[in-house]
Amino acid sequence: MEKSISGTGSFPLHVVVLAAGLGKRMHSAIAKVLQPLAGRPLLRYVLDLAHSLEPERIHCVVGHQADKVRQEIADPDIHWVVQFAQNGTGHAVAQALPDIPDKARVLVLYGDVPLLQRATLLPLLNPALQQAVTLLTAVVKQPEGLGRILRGPDGAVQAIVEHRDADARVRQIQEINTGVLSAPARRLRDWLTQVVPENSQGEFYLTDCIAMAVRDEVVVQSAIAEDIDDVLGINSRIELALAERVYQRRQANRLLAAGLQLADPARFDLRGQLRHGRDCVVDCNVIFEGRVTLGDRVHIGANCIIRNSTLAAGVSILPMSIVEQAEIHHGAQVGPFARIRPGSVLEANSRVGNFVELKKTRLGQGSKASHLSYLGDTDIGKGVNIGAGVITCNYDGLNKYRTEIGDGAFIGSDCQLVAPVRIGAGATIGAGTTLTDDALADTLTLSRTRQQTIKDWLRPAGRKPKAEK
Numbered sequence: 001m002e003k004s005i006s007g008t009g010s011f012p013l014h015v016v017v018l019a020a021g022l023g024k025r026m027h028s029a030i031a032k033v034l035q036p037l038a039g040r041p042l043l044r045y046v047l048d049l050a051h052s053l054e055p056e057r058i059h060c061v062v063g064h065q066a067d068k069v070r071q072e073i074a075d076p077d078i079h080w081v082v083q084f085a086q087n088g089t090g091h092a093v094a095q096a097l098p099d100i101p102d103k104a105r106v107l108v109l110y111g112d113v114p115l116l117q118r119a120t121l122l123p124l125l126n127p128a129l130q131q132a133v134t135l136l137t138a139v140v141k142q143p144e145g146l147g148r149i150l151r152g153p154d155g156a157v158q159a160i161v162e163h164r165d166a167d168a169r170v171r172q173i174q175e176i177n178t179g180v181l182s183a184p185a186r187r188l189r190d191w192l193t194q195v196v197p198e199n200s201q202g203e204f205y206l207t208d209c210i211a212m213a214v215r216d217e218v219v220v221q222s223a224i225a226e227d228i229d230d231v232l233g234i235n236s237r238i239e240l241a242l243a244e245r246v247y248q249r250r251q252a253n254r255l256l257a258a259g260l261q262l263a264d265p266a267r268f269d270l271r272g273q274l275r276h277g278r279d280c281v282v283d284c285n286v287i288f289e290g291r292v293t294l295g296d297r298v299h300i301g302a303n304c305i306i307r308n309s310t311l312a313a314g315v316s317i318l319p320m321s322i323v324e325q326a327e328i329h330h331g332a333q334v335g336p337f338a339r340i341r342p343g344s345v346l347e348a349n350s351r352v353g354n355f356v357e358l359k360k361t362r363l364g365q366g367s368k369a370s371h372l373s374y375l376g377d378t379d380i381g382k383g384v385n386i387g388a389g390v391i392t393c394n395y396d397g398l399n400k401y402r403t404e405i406g407d408g409a410f411i412g413s414d415c416q417l418v419a420p421v422r423i424g425a426g427a428t429i430g431a432g433t434t435l436t437d438d439a440l441a442d443t444l445t446l447s448r449t450r451q452q453t454i455k456d457w458l459r460p461a462g463r464k465p466k467a468e469k
Contacts, residue, residue, distance in 0.1 A: 043073060064086070179233075323340045324342055
């Protein structure tokens with residue numbers, strides 16, 4: 001069954017994504033299309049956009065590090081095409097055409113143009129223009145290095161001239177070619193066989209097909225991108241950084257419109273998906289990664305990282321804290337300067353204070369670890385107090401062991417709980433204890449050497465070093 005864009009007619013759409021480039025100006029061992037934008041490869045955004053159009057097929061043309069690109073993207077619905085020699089955009093599109101039927105319409109996208117939005121593309125796929133060539137153009141103040149759109153006296157597109165091949169008059173034109181175009185597959189196949197590399201780069205330019213379309217009296221239509229950020233191509237670290245801020249600004253605006261309070265939208269990063277309730281407040285320099293869910297009235301302090309976690313209503317994360325793959329229940333508080341590692345659960349109204357680290361630990365309802373503790377592989381009951389400096393010794397160099405602490409237990413400061421060990425409900429562990437055996441419920445357990453006072457003790461007298469001879 002043929003697929004087509006909803007509402008654009010019955011013609012089968014094939015999307016060709018060009019992703020073969022080296023990206024020399026990145027100065028990186030990583031292929032350009034795999035460079036990260038908000039934590040995901042550039043190419044992933046373009047392929048997601050292509051999928052949103054519901055095409056018959058998506059063809060991705062790869063070249064540099066082709067195997068790594070395919071492995072990183074790991075999309076079973078993509079038809080991968082290898083361009084063994086990078087001989088220009090026309091040559092790249094030609095590699096995909098053998099797998100595209102003549103009756104199809106071809107949309108060409110680029111793996112290093114990640115900010116393009118679906119609404120910007122739809123005019124190029126108007127069903128009334130099925131037999132036309134449609135271009136996406138943009139008007140820029142500084143078109144240096146970009147191909148120019150040449151129009152005739154009637155305003156119709158006549159050709160595209162690359163900057164390197166343009167004379168002084170053409171270089172004054174501010175309407176530029178974005179590279180994005182749509183054309184009938186049969187026509188495109190014919191034109192690409194006629195393209196010759198008569199240009200300063202010695203490459204086969206896809207843009208040469210525009211002049212051929214005009215020659216063959218094929219209608220050439222254009223749509224101007226209203227948001228210039230949509231067509232930002234990524235060729236350098238500078239452009240990648242610009243794209244990051246554009247992407248984050250768009251996300252911040254969307255979240256603000258949905259009711260999330262951001263102290264400063266310019267200092268906010270979302271590298272994944274964020275769901276939030278009402279009256280949530282996010283301070284400056286907070287980073288969300290992966291899938292994060294915030295209940296109502298959640299407050300996130302400055303300079304926090306929240307990754308793949310669920311925070312229930314009324315949770316407070318104080319500044320400089322990291323929460324990763326954790327579940328934090330109603331009214332719990334974390335931080336400042338706390339780290340909640342994967343597999344941890346904080347029950348309702350529990351508290352983790354400054355310089356406390358949890359790993360695969362359940363902190364029971366109303367329990368608290370307020371200062372300077374490491375609690376790993378631990379089950380802590382309700383109403384437990386963990387004193388400052390408490391450490392669970394959960395690793396013997398080979399295996400991990402669990403510690404169990406019953407409801408209402410009190411663990412004094414500076415204790416070492418050597419797992420596996422159980423502490424009964426209501427038990428008290430005296431400060432400074434190294435616990436190696438189970439502690440009974442409702443008892444005091446401690447291990448200390450008896451304090452001694454030595455009278456008439458003198459500190460060693462300092463001696464002056466002998467003078468050198």
